[in-house]
Amino acid sequence: MRRFIEVIGELGLRDFPLVGGPFTWIGGLNSQATSRLDRFLISNPWEDHFSAITQSALPHLVSDHSPIVLEAGGFSSGKSPFRLKNMWLKLDGFKDLVSWWNDYSVEGYSSHYIAEKLKALKKDLKNRNKEVVGNVSFNRAEAFSRLQQWEAKENENPLTPGDVEAKNLALEDYKKWALLEETSWRQKSREIWLKEGDKNTKYFHKMANAKARRNFLSKIKVNGVNLSSLEDIKEGVCRAYQSLLSDFRDWRPSINGLSFKELGEGLASSLEVMFSEEEIFAALSSFCGDKALGPDGFTMAFWLFCWDVVKPEILGLFREFYLHGTFQRSLNSTFLLLIPKKEGTEDLRDFRPINLVGSLYKLLAKVLANRLKSVMGEVISDSQHAFVHGRQILDVVLIANEAFDFRLKGNNLGLLLKMDIEKAFDHVKWDFLMDVMSKMGFGHRWIKWMNWCCSTTTFSILINGSPSGFFRSSRGLRQGDPLSPYLFLFAMEALSQLLSCARNGGFISGFRVGGRGREGLLVSHLLFADDTLIFCDAEADRLQYLSWTFMWFEAISGLKVNLNKKEAIPMGEDIPMETLASVLGCKIGSLPTTYLGLPLGAPYKSTRVWDAVEERFRKRLSLWKRQYLSKGGRLTLLKSTLSNLPTYFLSLFVIPKKVCARLEKIQRDFLWGGGALENKPHLVSWKAICATKKEGGLGIRSLCTFNKALLGKWLWRFTNENESLWKQIISRDDTRVKFWKDLWCGNQALEEAFPILFNLSVNKEGWVVEAWEEDEVGEAGDFVLIGTLMIGRWEK
Numbered sequence: 001m002r003r004f005i006e007v008i009g010e011l012g013l014r015d016f017p018l019v020g021g022p023f024t025w026i027g028g029l030n031s032q033a034t035s036r037l038d039r040f041l042i043s044n045p046w047e048d049h050f051s052a053i054t055q056s057a058l059p060h061l062v063s064d065h066s067p068i069v070l071e072a073g074g075f076s077s078g079k080s081p082f083r084l085k086n087m088w089l090k091l092d093g094f095k096d097l098v099s100w101w102n103d104y105s106v107e108g109y110s111s112h113y114i115a116e117k118l119k120a121l122k123k124d125l126k127n128r129n130k131e132v133v134g135n136v137s138f139n140r141a142e143a144f145s146r147l148q149q150w151e152a153k154e155n156e157n158p159l160t161p162g163d164v165e166a167k168n169l170a171l172e173d174y175k176k177w178a179l180l181e182e183t184s185w186r187q188k189s190r191e192i193w194l195k196e197g198d199k200n201t202k203y204f205h206k207m208a209n210a211k212a213r214r215n216f217l218s219k220i221k222v223n224g225v226n227l228s229s230l231e232d233i234k235e236g237v238c239r240a241y242q243s244l245l246s247d248f249r250d251w252r253p254s255i256n257g258l259s260f261k262e263l264g265e266g267l268a269s270s271l272e273v274m275f276s277e278e279e280i281f282a283a284l285s286s287f288c289g290d291k292a293l294g295p296d297g298f299t300m301a302f303w304l305f306c307w308d309v310v311k312p313e314i315l316g317l318f319r320e321f322y323l324h325g326t327f328q329r330s331l332n333s334t335f336l337l338l339i340p341k342k343e344g345t346e347d348l349r350d351f352r353p354i355n356l357v358g359s360l361y362k363l364l365a366k367v368l369a370n371r372l373k374s375v376m377g378e379v380i381s382d383s384q385h386a387f388v389h390g391r392q393i394l395d396v397v398l399i400a401n402e403a404f405d406f407r408l409k410g411n412n413l414g415l416l417l418k419m420d421i422e423k424a425f426d427h428v429k430w431d432f433l434m435d436v437m438s439k440m441g442f443g444h445r446w447i448k449w450m451n452w453c454c455s456t457t458t459f460s461i462l463i464n465g466s467p468s469g470f471f472r473s474s475r476g477l478r479q480g481d482p483l484s485p486y487l488f489l490f491a492m493e494a495l496s497q498l499l500s501c502a503r504n505g506g507f508i509s510g511f512r513v514g515g516r517g518r519e520g521l522l523v524s525h526l527l528f529a530d531d532t533l534i535f536c537d538a539e540a541d542r543l544q545y546l547s548w549t550f551m552w553f554e555a556i557s558g559l560k561v562n563l564n565k566k567e568a569i570p571m572g573e574d575i576p577m578e579t580l581a582s583v584l585g586c587k588i589g590s591l592p593t594t595y596l597g598l599p600l601g602a603p604y605k606s607t608r609v610w611d612a613v614e615e616r617f618r619k620r621l622s623l624w625k626r627q628y629l630s631k632g633g634r635l636t637l638l639k640s641t642l643s644n645l646p647t648y649f650l651s652l653f654v655i656p657k658k659v660c661a662r663l664e665k666i667q668r669d670f671l672w673g674g675g676a677l678e679n680k681p682h683l684v685s686w687k688a689i690c691a692t693k694k695e696g697g698l699g700i701r702s703l704c705t706f707n708k709a710l711l712g713k714w715l716w717r718f719t720n721e722n723e724s725l726w727k728q729i730i731s732r733d734d735t736r737v738k739f740w741k742d743l744w745c746g747n748q749a750l751e752e753a754f755p756i757l758f759n760l761s762v763n764k765e766g767w768v769v770e771a772w773e774e775d776e777v778g779e780a781g782d783f784v785l786i787g788t789l790m791i792g793r794w795e796k
Contacts, residue, residue: 005618013041014622017214017343019056024066040070053213080465081335082122082297086289087136087183088129089305097128098306110316111328114360117313118296136184140177146170186290215339216464221347230463238461238469240348241336244426245459245473253556255435258497261379262441271371272445275318281307283366294358295333295460295467303359314363321364325448331361332456334478335467353426355478356462362482365453369482379440380489382725383496386529387485394651395726396528397598402729403511403523403535404571404601413538413572414511415580417546418595421492421530422562425484426476428491429558430454436490453483475558485529492527495553499525499534507545511535513729521729528596530559538575543583569593598652610659613646617663621670634671638700646703651710660703667700739766 008015018024024038040055057066088094098121106116133139150167153159159167188211219228222236289301303310321327335356342350357365376388385391407414421427430451437447457478460467477484502508503524510524526533536542554560566586570577577588592602592609599609621637629637646663649655664686671689672682690705691697721727740751740758751758758764 008041013043015039015041016053016055017340018068019054019218019344019346022344024057024068025064027064038065038068040068054218081295081467082126083293084125084298084302085129085184086299086301087180088125088133089301090180090183091132095306095309097124099309102309109328110313110320111326111331114310114313114317115328115330118298122297133180136177136181140174140181143170143174143177147174212465215337217338219346223348226346234461234463234468237338237348237463238471241353241459241461242469242471244423245471245476247429247475247558252429252432253552255432255439255494255556258439258494258501260436260440260493260497261381262439263375263378264441267375267378268441268443268446271375272443274322275367277311277315279370280314280318280363280367283370284363286366287362292337292354292356294356294362295335296331296358296360298359300359300362303363314360317360318364318367321449325445325452327361327364327452329456329458331358332453333358333458333460334480335462336459337462353479355459355480357478357481361453365482368449368453369486372483372486376486376489380493381496381500383500383525384489384492384527386527387489390721390724393528393596394598394648395724396526396533397596397600397652398726399513399523399729400526400533400595400600403513406513406520407511407535407571411572413570413575415536415538415543415575416569416571416589416593416600417532417534417536417566417584417586418569418589418593419532419534419566419586420562421532422560424530424559425479425488427558427560428477428488429475432494432557433487433490436494440490450483450487453481454487488529491557491559492530494557495532495559496525496527498549498553502545502549508542508549509535509537509539523729531596533595538570538572538580540580540583543580547584567593597648604653605656607656607659609653610649610656613649614659614662614666617646618666621666635698635700638667638671647706647710650703650707651713654711655703655707657704660707663703740764 018036018039023034023036025035027033038057042053054071056069056071058069059066101117101121104117104120106113106120108116147167147170150159150163150170153163154167217233219226220233220237221227222240225236227233227236284300284304284307287300287304289299289304291300293299303314317327337354337356338348338351339354340350341352345351373387373389377390380388385393385396404416433454434447434451437450454477455474457473458470459473460470462468477487499508503510503522508524510522512520513523524535534546536546550561563585566584567589568577568581568584568586569589569591571591581588591600593600597612602609646655668682668686687702688696689698690700690702693699717724718727718730740761741749741764751764
């Protein structure tokens with residue numbers, strides 16, 4: 001199968017998403033077997049002729065195969081909102097045009113002042129675009145035609161000095177329009193990893209069209225009803241999200257019984273100081289200028305480019321927010337964009353809502369988020385690892401695998417419960433969120449700021465690029481708002497505290513990890529945002545208490561466990577899983593499984609766990625892409641892919657040599673061309689390619705060497721992160737800790753604390769486990785140096 005996929009890629013053929021269901025064949029006993037056997041494969045030249053291509057499965061009326069239909073045409077949509085094009089920033093005199101807004105006559109508060117100026121500036125920019133820019137592709141073609149005319153004339157007769165100057169002007173004109181066109185398509189494609197000016201316009205064009213196809217809605221299912229007309233789709237989607245984001249003000253229990261970690265008074269006050277110009281400009285500089293645009297239509301690149309012109313108005317906006325805790329409500333409007341979670345999806349529940357907030361609000365929220373980020377570690381428990389400085393996603397997987405291994409070694413039955421939250425950001429109750437922050441010790445002014453940022457939100461839904469509907473929300477957080485990840489952690493902290501209370505009260509259990517007997521660290525749950533992993537005994541009573549904990553969390557926060565993704569995984573045999581799963585209302589899983597995209601309970605040397613990495617690697621470096629990229633673009637994509645895709649695995653597992661060889665072959669074929677169907681020579685050895693640029697190479701990292709470097713980072717972290725949860729667990733595993741040289745007893749290695757004993761030792765590399773002697777029962781013990789390998793008996 002791998003060979004078949006390679007041939008498809010080498011031929012430059014692509015399989016488009018299937019609309020109408022994931023399968024085209026149903027058969028087997030009682031029609032229980034399903035598969036995707038039928039498909040159209042599209043070539044690049046054919047795809048370039050059409051902007052909209054859909055592949056649909058029809059009902060199978062006669063055969064056990066579904067008929068499939070390929071449709072191609074253009075996109076139909078309504079009026080598009082204003083969108084500033086970053087290519088305008090490259091035009092001579094653009095900043096002078098922006099400076100006109102000092103002449104706009106507007107009165108009122110600072111936020112109203114700047115909002116009205118933006119409206120007036122939009123009109124001027126639209127007129128300027130029509131008069132000066134026009135159709136960029138047409139202008140580039142015209143400039144190229146003039147350049148060709150001069151070259152044809154030069155081939156016939158020598159050019160005069162005046163003609164040479166005219167030809168050079170034509171060349172510069174062509175370069176200008178070519179760069180503007182490339183900049184425009186790069187912004188539309190969102191392929192921000194690749195820089196402009198490297199002649200990759202065709203690639204940007206192709207990726208922009210692919211993105212438009214992926215997000216195009218020709219039909220959708222809302223609450224079980226199929227909608228196909230554009231007006232029905234707009235009305236149905238808007239009504240569904242208006243209901244989803246509305247809080248019906250049901251009774252909510254108090255959270256006074258929960259205890260949270262609290263901010264000190266000094267830290268709480270530091271969040272509420274006046275905003276400085278340096279702080280605002282640093283936040284503005286951290287944005288990518290080519291991200292998708294919100295309702296105001298202005299990119300962050302615009303504000304950075306025109307900072308010296310617009311700075312007084314922006315500082316006035318921040319001053320108003322600091323003094324009054326408010327700003328013009330129109331600045332907090334939002335476009336809600338639906339992104340399909342998987343190919344060929346039709347149900348509204350399978351779309352991910354991404355919120356495109358206005359640029360000025362985004363800047364304000366970023367400044368607030370930067371402040372909030374600095375104190376998250378003070379109020380978030382060790383069980384949570386997302387968006388907290390010093391904690392990493394890899395820590396969660398490492399701890400989970402350690403807990404799994406210790407449980408199996410002890411031959412104890414247990415359950416792993418994987419779950420996440422249904423419509424996580426959309427269901428958060430604002431009053432609950434403010435209560436949590438109050439319990440954590442945040443100041444009154446800060447809570448007022450957060451409440452205004454949440455409660456003044458308005459929405460329009462982007463359907464095929466055109467905004468539809470307009471409504472306010474009364475609950476929920478926005479994916480795309482810089483503040484939302486941190487505020488959501490506060491909501492999940494309530495779940496963490498509920499689970500901790502249930503564990504401390506003996507109602508639910510956890511797994512003891514590391515150490516011996518009762519000295520191990522008790523781990524009951526791990527969270528990364530809403531991805532939750534719970535460790536418990538395989539007992540119905542424990543699971544019933546756990547179920548009540550979830551119900552209580554839903555009552556106080558509005559957040560509900562996603563039943564479709566809740567999965568109970570048995571650890572051990574003879575566990576009555578059907579009975580236990582019915583208590584929680586969840587599915588039954590099995591080991592090995594995955595958590596946060598990494599394997600859990602799988603043999604770490606198995607090559608099979610790397611199949612998903614190889615598949616994503618192959619898709620990212622598809623051979624069809626190299627046709628549209630310059631050599632510099634190919635090199636950039638190679639480096640980008642290596643930094644994004646396998647790094648996750650390489651940081652925790654040793655890559656098998658077979659897997660490394662297959663991945664490097666994909667890289668070589670992408671850089672040089674080739675494969676089984678096109679036998680192109682690779683002119684330079686891969687070892688030379690991976691050398692640094694100073695050594696004559698291209699600086700591509702060798703996967704095996706990179707793997708060793710990433711694994712080596714754990715040694716540095718082990719030395720420097722004394723308070724982290726993962727280190728506490730690793731340190732308690734005495735089979736992996738050196739008795740004399742590791743920091744496992746206090747803040748100093750024993751070889752430094754007791755140098756005389758260390759010099760007497762006959763096993764200076766010995767492990768902690770070698771110095772432990774259990775009692776007769778095996779439940780307790782003590783460290784015994786004499787008689788162990790640490791100090792010989794003759795030295796007594």
